Amino acid sequence: MADPASSDPQRTGDLDRDNTLLQAAAFAEHLQRSGVAFLPRANPDRVAEFKQRFAPSIPIAPATEKKAAVEQVAEEKILPKPPESRPESRPESRPESRPEFQSTSIRGEAAKRYPCEARPVSQRTAELDTLASTVAACTKCPELVHCRTQTVFGEGDPQARFVFFGEGPGADEDRTGRPFVGKAGQLLDKMIVACKLTRDEVYILNTVKCRPPGNRNPEPEEIENCRPFFESQLEIIRPQYIVCLGAVGTQALLRSKLPIGKLRGKFHRYFDSKVVATYHPAYLLRNPAAKKAAWADLQMMLKDAGISLR
Ligand code: SF4
Known part of the structure; x- marks a missing residue:
């Protein structure tokens, strides 16, 4: 009709x-x-x-x-109004404990803003480089340090509008030092292209920066050890949208214990960023029937972002 x-x-x-x-x-x-x-x-x-x-x-x-x-x-x-009081500049040292994030629907309580002001791209690049050096020398998780070839920090545009947030490095990532370069990474590339974006335009990172042995899930303690790193990355980049890929990353970012099936299909908040939870590309490779739901999650985000697929 x-x-x-x-x-x-x-x-x-x-x-x-x-x-x-x-x-x-x-x-x-x-x-x-x-x-x-x-x-x-x-x-x-x-x-x-x-x-x-x-x-x-x-x-x-x-x-x-x-x-x-x-x-x-x-x-x-x-022209959003600035908050009542904002720090003049980035503090010298990052506080140990960070403001508690409230895992609410985007329609819920007003989200808290990122603690610091947005920085120019050159400063973001420098801060990410410094953080990557710190990560490369990190020895907080003995088992992961013993097994890793190298840390996998993340890569992409330091002022990306869209960030893709995964779980942890696999064998290919551990070998190359780059996130999402194996078969799951190839599917993620296709998902990014389907969103009318390129890999260079987005930023890709993982919850933990070292490969868990045998591709097991990272332990809660390992996630907490790595939390300051991924939180700092997100604070520097300040994306408008964070796409969480899989249960591990989504639950870590949102501090939730809900399964991915209950977290997907709606927006959540992480400071200024809107969070979309969807299935991990590795899961989609094993369960192709779930691709339709994953695409619906991305379409929800694209519509909100004003990106037309026509
Ligand atoms: S996973 Fe993160 S916290 Fe643990 S050793 Fe690697 S970089 Fe350090």
């Missing part, structure tokens, strides 16, 4: 305009998270002028309720 919207030019124009507005707001929000401290407030007259020049077929919203809605989006999404 034909889509009624496709035969209604007015409604098609409305949908195009709303979609453009959502994408612009999401992009502006990303810029701010990436350290762009100021974005100019939109001038309605200039917006109308540009619309007339470049998109005359799209009707301009009357200056009534829709204009108020646009301004509200600009206020809430493009």
Whole structure:
């Protein structure tokens, strides 16, 4: 049956305009998270002028309720108010205990902000490099240190909008020092491409940085040993979205004991980031029927991010 919207030019124009507005707001929000401290407030007259020049077929919203809605989006999404008190700069040393994260639905209690301000990309790169050196010398987990060839820190864009958060290195990762490079990594690459992204545009990391022997799950104590490292990575990158791959990473990040089947299908919060829980690519290779659910999780995120797959 034909889509009624496709035969209604007015409604098609409305949908195009709303979609453009959502994408612009999401992009502006990303810029701010990436350290762009100021974005100019939109001038309605200039917006109308540009619309007339470049998109005359799209009707301009009357200056009534829709204009108020646009301004509200600009206020809430493009120009978020800074919190009451923020630290002036990054503290010299990272505190031992970090603020308790509340594993709530995104509609629940207002999320807490990352403790520090966003840094410029050069500073993020330098901080990640320093952290990677610390990780490479880490000996907190005796069994993992004994078995590892090298640590696997993570890689990607230090100001990525999307982060993929896995469990721990496997044999291929332990050998190369890079995350998700084996068969599961190849499937993750396909998932990233399906999201209209590239591996260079995202950041990929794991919960623990050393390969557990025999590909066993990391022990709770090992996860806690490594927690300061992955929490610091996320704080430096400050992604808009964190895709948790599998139960181990999801439960560690959200401090939850719920199974992945109960955590997926909705947004959670980790400081400023929206968290999407889905199945690990290794699980999807063993259970191809679950790919449909994993794709639904990613589509939920893409829709929220204003990324159209059309
Ligand atoms: S898993 Fe993490 S905490 Fe444990 S030894 Fe490796 S780097 Fe250190």
